[in-house]
Amino acid sequence: MLQIESRTFAKERGLFACVQCGKCTGGCPMAMKTKLNPRAIIYRVLIAGNGFNLEGRDELWDCTTCSTCYSRCPKQVNPMEAIVAMRSAIVEKGKIHPNVKTALESTFRNGNPLKLPREDRGLWAKDLQVKAFAETGAEYLFYVGCTPSYDPHGQKVARALVSLLQSAGVDFGILGNDENCCSSEVRRLGEVGLFEAMVEENAEMFKELNVQKMFTVSPHCFNVFKNDYHTIEAGATFGAQVQHYTQMLADLLKDGRLKFNGSFAKKVTYHDPCYLGKHNGIFDEPREVLTGIPGVELIEMDRSREKSLCCEGGGGRMWVEGTNPGTRLAQLRVKEALETGAEVLATACPFCLLTLDEAVKHLNAEEKIRVLDVAEIAAQAL
């Protein structure tokens, strides 16, 4: 039995405010293809008396934590966080999928969930003239993140960002091999203990290095630093101002510090990453960067901004397949992008890059459309 105390659970998470209107489930991208029904789960918790059994609720692992449910709820109930909390209860009992276990263990041992060696983390920047933050200090800490440090496409984005910021004269440094996973995915997978330990470790390090301002490549890292670190005791010492890199670039463009001498003459459509858009309301800045690039013709998909369709890369879903691996939302998304006639599908998230890249390959659409990060496009126009 995987029992939770449902009354306490519901009370602590404000679930009693729920009027069962179904607005969460109506827009849930996973409800389109799996048994996940956020409204029904809340209802079951509400009517369960004082014990709700999580056994057999595999659909809890379908949630991508895209936050569509929370962003739409008229009663400000957060089904996504309720689901993450239910995952925690499962993880606490040790009843977790082997893949999840491996990712969590790797995060603990290697500082990344990818099972890759810690000493390779800084390799991407070996031939670049980037300051080592720990040695020289800098105005900004460039927090690179796991995927951009190790994944080939992610590395390209990190390198593009370095060239953009250098051309704009921004003073920044990186941590190299000392950088540690931000633990956003650890939290979404429900491993509260590991999350708290990692937060404490990172917060201490940033404090020691006197990090005042930082920016990230991934909206997931950005979100966890901005919204989660300071809300738990372990992150009490974390006080840096965090920005997503698209915010930095938009500001630099406005101030005239970032200038494009070249151009990128292509039709581009932009996919809003959930952790940038729905989670943090950052819709305009990436578009300001794209439209500021000479030659870019920005076309919007019908589902844009608040209605952006999740690519299924978040919420730990890079490591858990979910209950219906057949239809991938990323493929649906690429089809929507193709319908606009765009030659480039731009985004600003390393997870989105991976899932959309794979979908393009699966649909044999490599000739028609390329998936590029906003930073990559911008760097091409320098």
Place this chain on the structure above:
Amino acid sequence: MSELDSRANGRHAALVIGAGIAGIQAALDIADAGFKVYLVEKSPSIGGRMSQLDKTFPTLDCSSCILTPKMADVPRNPNITLLTCTQVKNVEGQAGDFHVTLEREPRYVDEKLCTGCGLCTDACPVSVPNLFNAGLDSHKAIYRVFPQAVPPAFVIEKKPSPCKITCPAHIPVQGYVALIAQGKFREAYQRVLDAGVPFVGTLGRVCYHPCETECKRADWDEAVSICALKRFAYDAGTLHAPPKPAPVHYAERVAVIGAGPAGLTAAYNLTLRGYKVTVFDALPAPGGMLAAGIPEYRLPRDVLKDEIETITALGVELKMNTPIGRDGGPSLEDLRRDYQAVFMAIGAHGSSRLDVPNEDVQGVFQAVPFLRHLNMGHEAKIGKRVAVIGGGNSAIDAARCALRLGSEVQLVYRRSRVEMPAAAWEVASAEEEGVKLTFLSAPTKVIEKDRRVIGIECIRMELGEPDSSGRRRPVPIPGSEYILDVDTVIAAIGQNVESAGLGVETKRDRVIVDPLTLETSVKGVFAGGDAVIGPGSVVEAIGAGIQAAESIHRYLRGMDLREGRTKDTPKAKDIEVVPTSPVKRAPRERMQELSIAERLNGFIEVELGLTQEQAIAEAQRCLACAVCSECNQCVTACLRGAIIHDDKPKRMDVDVDAILVATGFDVFDPHRKPELGYGKYPQVITSLEFERLASASGPTAGKISLNGHPPKKITFIQCVGSRDRSLNLPNCSRVCCMAVAKQAHLAHDRLPDAEITVFYMDVRAFGKGFEEFYDRVREEGVIYRRGNPSEIIRRGDKVVVRAEDTLIGEQVEVESDLVVLAVGMSPRADASNVSETLNLVRGADGFFAEAHPKLRTVESNVPGIFLAGCSQGPKDIPDTVAHAKAAASAAMILLNRN
């Protein structure tokens, strides 16, 4: 104020704020009981939201049919004083003794004279979205809210006009631009004349157009090419036929000194007002600097001649070759004896000296006399290599003229390009034509041989600290002297006013005046233009001419010279423009120009003007941000003379015993729920828009259709902008369930084959006959599905409502041709102003709070102030009327007791 005599001749009085159904009912009840009522309404008509509704639930009687008779009762009731376009500005005192200050916004149409015939609206060139029809169609800038409006008078919508405010002569730019857009070129030309500006073709060529700098269109792409359009209005609109002499109404005669733009403009305006005006000028030809200073390639002489002929044909007398106060001409005293007022507009025709050795040798010229000489048709003998000293417009004019006389020209300016006072486009043309520019250099000595120029010694400068003009002061670099090999020097370093001996007070050389009235130190003598401000622009001079004519008329008629002349208009920079429809980007139309070779071959006009197609396209780029363009077509059309374009706000004070607040509600703006795609998908509309679509008096005459097609699938969504904590609108809007049921019924009634779905969270059918009506609608076949839709997306030419049907626990998609959002009732956007003025407390839902939730629902927290209708919270019509009657009754207790 007599029409609003205090305390209504000793009777007890109430003030009712807001004239929707609640305010109307309360006012009628109190008036019928014999008390005085001031019924104050912000908008131009009474009727409120109810006048926008089609049928009312659950009885399905027609909203207008039951409302209109009540509206008509208001003006007929002798106890009611109706004040539309009026707001409460201040309230003092207490129950039984309130002193209220009201402010009436101008309607710009005389309510008493207007018969509501609509000729004005037909003539008006400006259209704006019709908010009464929820933006589904448009109305003109002069309009009536709806046909049954009370009072029936039309109203003009005006906003501040950045171009007109910026123009020194306050020309109603949007007026002639709107007329050009309609192909009414003659009317456009006439409109500028009617603004007191006789120099249309001239300004259209030489104006430095500060209006374009402030044009809000530039926020989207580029400013409207206003100056070129004014030129077009003259080129295409003038008949070149001089007008008939203006009739003389007054015995007083006016003398104007100076036949430049300021003097002639004043003469033009005073003559039109009925004065006999004589203009004196020292030069042989009229026009002042227009004739003597501006070269022909910028202003062809036939244009100037034509415009001056228009002025003289009216009866303005010109006395040329007649200097005042010097060279044997009459003195100012002579003029004051023979004329009852004098306008002094002598310009700035003097020149500043270079103050360098040998500046009096042969070959050194001053720009002003040089240009005058040339412009008066004389031959100018200059050398092959010319240095022009200076960076203003005269320097550029002199340089470009010298170029046309076949010389090589070098312009020497002591500061850098950015500090040049000349217009940037003039500098660019000069460069294009071949003038060489040397910056940061100043002459130190003219080099002569046999008293003829053989060169000029200059010194290099650098820029130091900013001086009093805000520009950086040039400082010589010691030892950097060099020699320019030239045979002619034209100095254009400054102009001054030849004011000595005139007998008015001056500061340095400029005539001192009162900036508002242009009065000088001598009674009856006014001054303006360059004589007052130093070398300025043509449009400033014209502005001064208009201002002087107004002052002189008031002076001669014994009127107050200052009253009503200080305008508290906003600064153009502070005006925010929200376009009524999306702005389609389009670059401005550009004039053709002569080739460089053609230009240098004489003094032919360089710019060729816009073509007719270009002018119309350019005029259509105007955003009409002022709404009413002041084109005056309504004035011409109105047979009753009811249009008052310069109508002003009025303050009024009333004393009352009780106040009723019936300010109603706003409807929720669904742009705040972006997932529903309102504003993005034309298929998604609000319930208020649906009312107008369904209404027989609406834009489709009651046909429910979208782009001409009847929808086959209609989906209603309840609770949009109500019961929503995330929007801070936590309350139930109370009427939407039944309003949706009624609208679903109407849709079924008009389109029996349509599939109609209603998405609901709960159906609240609590009132008399409500549940029965809900039953009826379901039995008609309307599908009720439980679930609050999460999003609307596009699929082909349809939209798809995505929701969970919570009763089957599945995600569903409902394809729809039309989606109606049942928008909630929200507190008025300006509720905080009302609450501040009246000291009213608001509840957590933002509506005004009643004194007790059970026992005192019509009393506010302030004794003597009562709440009626939806100002207190969402209500349907029967509840609103009942609440209003209760409030009226509570107020009457107070009125009767006092």
